Amino acid sequence: MPREGHRRMVLAGVKFATLCVFVLGCGWAALEIYRTWASDPARLKEPGQAVPLKQVVFATDGRLERAWLDQTLALPKNASLMTLDLSALGSRLLASGQVKSVVLRRRFSDNTLQVTVEERMPIARLMVQAGEGSPRLRLAARDGVVYEGIGYERALLERLPWLDGLRLRRAAKGGFEPIAGMERVAELLTAAEGLVPQLCAGWQVVSLARLSSDQEIMVRSREIPEIIFDARGNFPRQLAKLDDIVDSLRKHGAPPLARVNLALGSQVPVELQDAGPMPPVRSTLPKTIFQPKPRSDF
Numbered sequence: 001m002p003r004e005g006h007r008r009m010v011l012a013g014v015k016f017a018t019l020c021v022f023v024l025g026c027g028w029a030a031l032e033i034y035r036t037w038a039s040d041p042a043r044l045k046e047p048g049q050a051v052p053l054k055q056v057v058f059a060t061d062g063r064l065e066r067a068w069l070d071q072t073l074a075l076p077k078n079a080s081l082m083t084l085d086l087s088a089l090g091s092r093l094l095a096s097g098q099v100k101s102v103v104l105r106r107r108f109s110d111n112t113l114q115v116t117v118e119e120r121m122p123i124a125r126l127m128v129q130a131g132e133g134s135p136r137l138r139l140a141a142r143d144g145v146v147y148e149g150i151g152y153e154r155a156l157l158e159r160l161p162w163l164d165g166l167r168l169r170r171a172a173k174g175g176f177e178p179i180a181g182m183e184r185v186a187e188l189l190t191a192a193e194g195l196v197p198q199l200c201a202g203w204q205v206v207s208l209a210r211l212s213s214d215q216e217i218m219v220r221s222r223e224i225p226e227i228i229f230d231a232r233g234n235f236p237r238q239l240a241k242l243d244d245i246v247d248s249l250r251k252h253g254a255p256p257l258a259r260v261n262l263a264l265g266s267q268v269p270v271e272l273q274d275a276g277p278m279p280p281v282r283s284t285l286p287k288t289i290f291q292p293k294p295r296s297d298f
Contacts, residue, residue: 053079054111062119063151064098069115072096081106081113093117097147097175120145122152123186124206126163128176142186144178161189165209165218181211184231188217191235196243199223216263223256225273230263238262245270 058069072092075084086104093102093115101118122139128146129135139149140163149157168176185206192200202222210216211231219227224246229238241262249257255274262268 051081051108051111053081053084053113055113057112057114058117059115060117060119062098062117062121064117064119065151068150069093073115081108081111084113095174096150097145098150100141120147122149122157122160123182123189124163125157125160126166128168140179140182142182144180144182146176146179161203161219162205163208164205165207165211179208181208181217181231184211185217188229188235192239195236195239199243199246214263224258224260226259228259228261228263230265233263233265241268 053075056069056073056075058066073089074092084106086106090102090104093099098119099117100120103114103116105114105116106112107114120141120143123142124140126138126140126146127135128138137149137157138146139152139157139160140146146168163179166179168179171177185208189200189203189206192203199221203219204222205220207218207220210218215231217229217231219229221227227242229235242260245260245268246257249270255272257270258273259271260268261270
């Protein structure tokens with residue numbers, strides 16, 4: 001037989017053998033699938049049962065600890081990595097309110113579930129009473145979300161001002177609806193901490209009672225019972241005026257302040273706690289007009 005014909009016969013034989021192996025393999029696979037379905041149909045629906053979850057790795061930028069994660073996830077002992085419902089687990093973590101965002105990833109290389117959390121940081125606190133129960137401490141974040149707060153030191157919480165002048169509304173999915181206007185409150189507090197830290201340290205209450213109606217934020221402090229800010233205005237400029245007023249009155253030996261209204265633009269009405277006479281005061285800021293109105297009922 002010529003060499004070319006012999007080569008073709010060999011190739012034909014190889015192709016035929018390969019086809020036979022493929023057909024036999026498909027038949028064997030089909031038979032195994034049928035046997036599995038007949039004996040244990042659940043195994044076909046849960047192919048990831050062969051990938052057990054060995055560990056959970058937790059990372060956060062806040063105060064939540066591993067014990068909280070384990071309690072919230074509540075994973076079964078024999079959990080399978082493949083069959084974990086990551087969407088449902090993420091919803092459990094977000095339900096606390098303290099978690100702002102979460103990323104869950106399966107790592108098949110070491111059978112690990114990786115949980116990465118970004119937490120909200122509180123800027124104020126409030127007491128919430130639901131029904132006939134006792135009032136409970138809750139925290140408010142920059143985006144207005146109200147949450148319980150886990151892992152915070154007492155000293156940190158005591159430095160936060162109290163919120164007043166608002167009414168919380170229940171959310172459809174539980175918890176409370178976000179507080180409107182907290183973004184501006186956060187901007188005011190951040191500016192005050194950076195520009196007038198000594199005055200800001202005495203701020204005790206931030207009232208939102210007139211925020212929606214008059215666009216005003218009222219602050220009560222240990223030194224000044226009432227400070228009114230324009231929520232639409234420039235907070236650094238208003239804080240500079242406030243600092244200038246306090247400094248000028250101290251230099252002139254004036255009685256303690258009772259009320260400062262910074263929401264009227266260039267004019268800043270000032271009320272004093274003592275009804276005694278007040279010496280003339282000059283402001284170092286342009287267009288700042290002091291209008292002292294002595295009072296004795298504070």
